[in-house]
Amino acid sequence: xxxxxxxxxxxxxxxxxxxxxxxxxxxxxxxxxxxxxxxxxxxxxxxxxxxxxxxxxxxxxxxxxxxxxxxxxxxxxxxxxxxxxxxxxxxxxxxxxxxxxxxxxxxxxxxxxxxxxxxxxxxxxxxxxxxxxxxxxxxxxxxxxxxxxxxxxxxxxxxxxxxxxxxxxxxxxxxxxxxxxxxxxxxxxxxxxxxxxxxxxxxxxxxxxxxxxxxxxxxxxxxxxxxxxxxxxxxxxxxxxxxxx
Amino acid sequence: xxxxxxxxxxxxxxxxxxxxxxxxxxxxxxxxxxxxxxxxxxxxxxxxxxxxxxxxxxxxxxxxxxxxxxxxxxxxxxxxxxxxxxxxxxxxxxxxxxxxxxxxxxxxxxxxxxxxxxxxxxxxxxxxxxxxxxxxxxxxxxxxxxxxxxxxxxxxxxxxxxxxxxxxxxxxxxxxxxxxxxxxxxxxxxxxxxxxxxxxxxxxxxxxxxxxxxxxxxxxxxxxxxxxxxxxxxxxxxxxxxxxxxxxxxxxxxxxxxxxxxxxxxxxxxxxxxxxxxxxxxxxxxxxxxxxxxxxxxxxxxxxxxxxxxxxxxxxxxxxxxxxxxxxxxxxxxxxxxxxxxxxxxxxxxxxxxxxxxxxxxxxxxxxxxxxxxxxxxxxxxxxxxxxxxxxxxxxxxxxxxxxxxxxxxxxxxxxxxxxxx
Numbered sequence: 001x002x003x004x005x006x007x008x009x010x011x012x013x014x015x016x017x018x019x020x021x022x023x024x025x026x027x028x029x030x031x032x033x034x035x036x037x038x039x040x041x042x043x044x045x046x047x048x049x050x051x052x053x054x055x056x057x058x059x060x061x062x063x064x065x066x067x068x069x070x071x072x073x074x075x076x077x078x079x080x081x082x083x084x085x086x087x088x089x090x091x092x093x094x095x096x097x098x099x100x101x102x103x104x105x106x107x108x109x110x111x112x113x114x115x116x117x118x119x120x121x122x123x124x125x126x127x128x129x130x131x132x133x134x135x136x137x138x139x140x141x142x143x144x145x146x147x148x149x150x151x152x153x154x155x156x157x158x159x160x161x162x163x164x165x166x167x168x169x170x171x172x173x174x175x176x177x178x179x180x181x182x183x184x185x186x187x188x189x190x191x192x193x194x195x196x197x198x199x200x201x202x203x204x205x206x207x208x209x210x211x212x213x214x215x216x217x218x219x220x221x222x223x224x225x226x227x228x229x230x231x232x233x234x235x236x237x238x239x240x241x242x243x244x245x
Numbered sequence: 246x247x248x249x250x251x252x253x254x255x256x257x258x259x260x261x262x263x264x265x266x267x268x269x270x271x272x273x274x275x276x277x278x279x280x281x282x283x284x285x286x287x288x289x290x291x292x293x294x295x296x297x298x299x300x301x302x303x304x305x306x307x308x309x310x311x312x313x314x315x316x317x318x319x320x321x322x323x324x325x326x327x328x329x330x331x332x333x334x335x336x337x338x339x340x341x342x343x344x345x346x347x348x349x350x351x352x353x354x355x356x357x358x359x360x361x362x363x364x365x366x367x368x369x370x371x372x373x374x375x376x377x378x379x380x381x382x383x384x385x386x387x388x389x390x391x392x393x394x395x396x397x398x399x400x401x402x403x404x405x406x407x408x409x410x411x412x413x414x415x416x417x418x419x420x421x422x423x424x425x426x427x428x429x430x431x432x433x434x435x436x437x438x439x440x441x442x443x444x445x446x447x448x449x450x451x452x453x454x455x456x457x458x459x460x461x462x463x464x465x466x467x468x469x470x471x472x473x474x475x476x477x478x479x480x481x482x483x484x485x486x487x488x489x490x491x492x493x494x495x496x497x498x499x500x501x502x503x504x505x506x507x508x509x510x511x512x513x514x515x516x517x518x519x520x521x522x523x524x525x526x527x528x529x530x531x532x533x534x535x536x537x538x539x540x541x542x543x544x545x546x547x548x549x550x551x552x553x554x555x556x557x558x559x560x561x562x563x564x565x566x567x568x569x570x571x572x573x574x575x576x577x578x579x580x581x582x583x584x585x586x587x588x589x590x591x592x593x594x595x596x597x598x599x600x601x602x603x604x605x606x607x608x609x610x611x612x613x614x615x616x617x618x619x620x621x622x623x624x625x626x627x628x629x630x631x632x633x634x635x636x637x638x639x640x641x642x643x644x645x646x647x648x649x650x651x652x653x654x655x656x657x658x659x660x661x662x663x664x665x666x667x
Contacts, residue, residue: 063395064391064394064439066362066442069435069437070366073435100473101477102458
């Protein structure tokens, strides 16, 4: 497809504009999705940790630990939660979901801490861990580990969908721009061909379709006709183009 | 045909909402819930598939041997006992679904012979939810505490000794022979935690703590490696290991422990399924003694080899006479039943006591009378060598724990701990 040089810059401008919009939207989207999803996962996990902590009080004080294990087993079925462990006020692991055993990094960590921490557990992966005290910490602490790899995968998927949408709009936009530019370029091509004929003094009558146009191309065609002496009077209802307009 | 208008739809919805609670209530309270003039339906959800299927199948076979015998003689006050069974594959969610079916769809008279702690602990809240319907769970194949304690203890009756008693007995015996450094290998779920808690509690009485622990996922197969678990426990240099698991994983652990040089006594609880464990361990081994000479399993019923016991003689007679097979529609994988097993013997005693309870309901059985019928059991001779009693504060019939070791390829009662493991 041949694109008129006159419109090449316009088209380039459109590409550039789309590119800038696409890239900036994607960057903003990545940042927003990443931040918001990460925060959402962390908030949800904190909520789950609080729920477990509240439900654990009665079990720790009055019942057997198998009930506590049964409780955390139900929560660990939730996707993105990779492990849960509950420590007593003295740091003993009362219930956990680790297989084949409690990682050394976790055994050596501060069981009282409820701060959000990043953990890299050899042979397991990378996690974000949140905590919640049980009975203000005097009955123990609940810790929940979220798989950052899984969260990253979800974020990537969300971002991928956004980028896919932007790319689709970009492709359709470019096709539409080329089509519109070509539509605008056709009368200019005819006008150029007529101007060449006029310059060669071939005296050919201009394209009738071009002469009836009420846009700038039609006006210029009629002007050429007038200048070439083919017509004395411009088409009724049309005046010579105002060069100062 | 008249077009359905929005108003019609709204009217139908309101009508459905008004009728629904009545329908549910009708299903659950139903006059003939699992009970007709000719039959009493009991509901069982157990593992009939997966790596722990041997437990459900053996328990079912033992119970069915006795129920068949009763049905072929006089029945229970003229009624036949029907055991409606579903497979839960030892999965808690499936167990909950099966229980809903048994209670609402099949309208069973009572729940009987459930298998496993993670499954039963999920079902217990349902029994509390339906407490007005007086739905009870009888003799689950688990020694965990939740069905023995508030808030759910009122909805279940247990026959077997608890895991707390089994682990306590194992710890007592190990400590008595000077093995105080005890590690635990357990299933990462409520069952494992229940046993772990029992060991922790028992060691605490001696001022000791669990020296190390390793876990495995429920459903682990014998073919899987337990090397990592063995390495974890080897590092803490235990003097004995107590396993709280099912036979496939525990057999795999025993195999890898021996192969990797961890030569300490390895104990299993009754739930393990001793015959299935032994079968896996000795199959294809030239020197199977190497794997079994340090093995000790606790049991909650006497040895099926002990024919001095009248209950055992009756069991051997009836299981041989009827040779019950697992429900064909539930069997997805090939399984060859054992002629005798601890699980089927336990199922047999469960059924025998269940029949006694049902007989005490006389000719007008109602769920509402079940509790008083159970509580009327005092010093009942089940033929197990220990009288069975229930009371408001005692929801467990038997308390004795037996210890068995492998001699000449079969489980026999352990008489001398010191001689065996010192």
